[in-house]
Amino acid sequence: MIDFLPDKPIYQQIMEKIFGDLLKGNVKPGDRLPSVREYALEFGVNANTMQRVYKELELLHLTETKRGQGTFVTEDMQRLEELREEMKQTLVTTFLNQMESFGFTEEEIIVQLSSRKRGELN
Amino acid sequence: MIDFLPDKPIYQQIMEKIFGDLLKGNVKPGDRLPSVREYALEFGVNANTMQRVYKELELLHLTETKRGQGTFVTEDMQRLEELREEMKQTLVTTFLNQMESFGFTEEEIIVQLSSRKRGELN
Amino acid sequence: MIDFLPDKPIYQQIMEKIFGDLLKGNVKPGDRLPSVREYALEFGVNANTMQRVYKELELLHLTETKRGQGTFVTEDMQRLEELREEMKQTLVTTFLNQMESFGFTEEEIIVQLSSRKRGELN
Amino acid sequence: MIDFLPDKPIYQQIMEKIFGDLLKGNVKPGDRLPSVREYALEFGVNANTMQRVYKELELLHLTETKRGQGTFVTEDMQRLEELREEMKQTLVTTFLNQMESFGFTEEEIIVQLSSRKRGELN
DNA sequence: GTGGTCTAGACCACG
DNA sequence: GTGGTCTAGACCACT
Known part of the structure; x- marks a missing residue:
């Protein structure tokens, strides 16, 4: 790949x-x-x-x-929670940007995510 | 960040x-x-x-x-389509693996995705 | 390949x-x-x-x-014959040198040639 | 030449x-x-x-x-062996195709190979 | 010290 | 004018 x-x-x-x-x-x-x-x-x-x-x-x-x-x-639990939140946002935003930059539609993204969620996450 | x-x-x-x-x-x-x-x-x-x-x-x-x-x-349209499909799968799989490796639940992922989808994709 | x-x-x-x-x-x-x-x-x-x-x-x-x-x-038939002969020698010599430079034994060469000779030459 | x-x-x-x-x-x-x-x-x-x-x-x-x-x-020894085999086939096939494309007969090829094999491979 | 990236500029083979 | 090869030298990231 x-x-x-x-x-x-x-x-x-x-x-x-x-x-x-x-x-x-x-x-x-x-x-x-x-x-x-x-x-x-x-x-x-x-x-x-x-x-x-x-x-x-x-x-x-x-x-x-x-x-x-x-x-x-x-x-410092708060710090941990902050980082966790930042991380989540960053990963999601990066992912969506990438998908969009390659021209995948929102629908395709949803379909692909759904089909993977049920498979192995590896 | x-x-x-x-x-x-x-x-x-x-x-x-x-x-x-x-x-x-x-x-x-x-x-x-x-x-x-x-x-x-x-x-x-x-x-x-x-x-x-x-x-x-x-x-x-x-x-x-x-x-x-x-x-x-x-x-070679077929080649193009292949790459497009590969790309989609790779990006989605990588994303889900990353999310999982950081311990985000499926629900969190869905919530975050939904909230971003309506925002700017950048 | x-x-x-x-x-x-x-x-x-x-x-x-x-x-x-x-x-x-x-x-x-x-x-x-x-x-x-x-x-x-x-x-x-x-x-x-x-x-x-x-x-x-x-x-x-x-x-x-x-x-x-x-x-x-x-x-000039002689010229033609000359070139033909040169060509033959060059191709064969180049072939053997290449095979040797990649470490193929004489026996391997013979086996491979034999197996191909009976197949399609392209 | x-x-x-x-x-x-x-x-x-x-x-x-x-x-x-x-x-x-x-x-x-x-x-x-x-x-x-x-x-x-x-x-x-x-x-x-x-x-x-x-x-x-x-x-x-x-x-x-x-x-x-x-x-x-x-x-990865297997990969090595694969490449070796590919290489051998490619070289031999290319050689035979070339010889054929210049109109050399099978017999001529054999004779020329035999005469070279005993000489220096270089 | 190792590989990887980038620049600037020369020169060549090809069509 | 096109892509391809090569050099020289700088700078970076990583171990």
Whole structure:
């Protein structure tokens, strides 16, 4: 299939996975995340790459670093909810824009969505 | 907002534009496309960049090159329809997978889509 | 399939066709060939392109031009035989070199040739 | 001799060399290939030219690129075998078609092949 | 250091 | 005038 959507950088993919875990509640506010080194091993990536993931998460205020203790999920539920909402809007808007830019009608979109919803989401 | 969607390379953006024109029927099968140099001027990019666009389009069998004569839109309507269908499916599937990976429920998706559909698609 | 063998220029394809006609005896020594314009029409190519074909054929001493009368196939049978022999050797040598450069064994070549020889030659 | 076989572009020649190395087993699946810049030096070509080579190899699924890490030979042995087989068939078929188009008989082909096989393959 | 993108400009083959 | 190849060199993103 056409790859108009290029591979995403590894650090983003990992970020998205962690972000997803948060949004899905797999990880709770206040939880301590694995250390950079642990995660680096788990994902099989370079420690530098994992560093960057944590750095970006912190910039989003999704995590907080406590010196010598590790990295923790923010307890700021409001922030989480905000990001979740932003994310939802962005994804939906981007999707609709793309569909429109390729000339798909609203009806086609609905039909295709309906037919997929019942299939595997993978 | 989070930039999970990084800037795409110029040549891809142009490709998508032309692809969209095709799918939307703005450009007809058999039509001669502007020359590499003409398009390069129009889009304000280097001729090499434009050349790459045409090369990629040719790999997708969307265009055909006739030596010294120019680049033409494929007359293979079936191929076009195929790509259009593939594209639709890919975009929808990718969208739903993303939504799911961030833990959005089916209902949320529907609500968000409905509220956007009536707004500007941009 | 992989196209390591890029499209040949039109004038070469036409040259080869005429050359093949000569070698196969479809055209006899001394025969008058169609005019540039006639051929250009027949092949649907630009007259310039056809001009080039004739020019190249003349360089190979396969044809002779008589002013105001047209282009004629050489009567020099020896020259024809020479070219035929050269051609055979070149094609075979090139073929074997290519096969070897891709690491095909002599046995594989023989097997593949045998299996093809009995099939359609196109 | 007649040059029906024009110079191939540099990037294709390099591609074929690497492809040959793969088919001959000089390079093993999973091996890391020299970096774009290293190869560019070795072959005395521009880095962009080498980049193109790698890109085309990737399109054939012969190599895989890992960001920031380098280019690796595919571990997909089946894909390799497929390409090898395709290549063999294409070369043989093309050869036989050419011979036929120039009016060489089956017997002539066999004789010429036999006489060459014992000589240097170059 | 790795690959990827882009520019600028030259040169060629082809029609 | 058309597309195709190649070079030289800059800059970026990623690991």
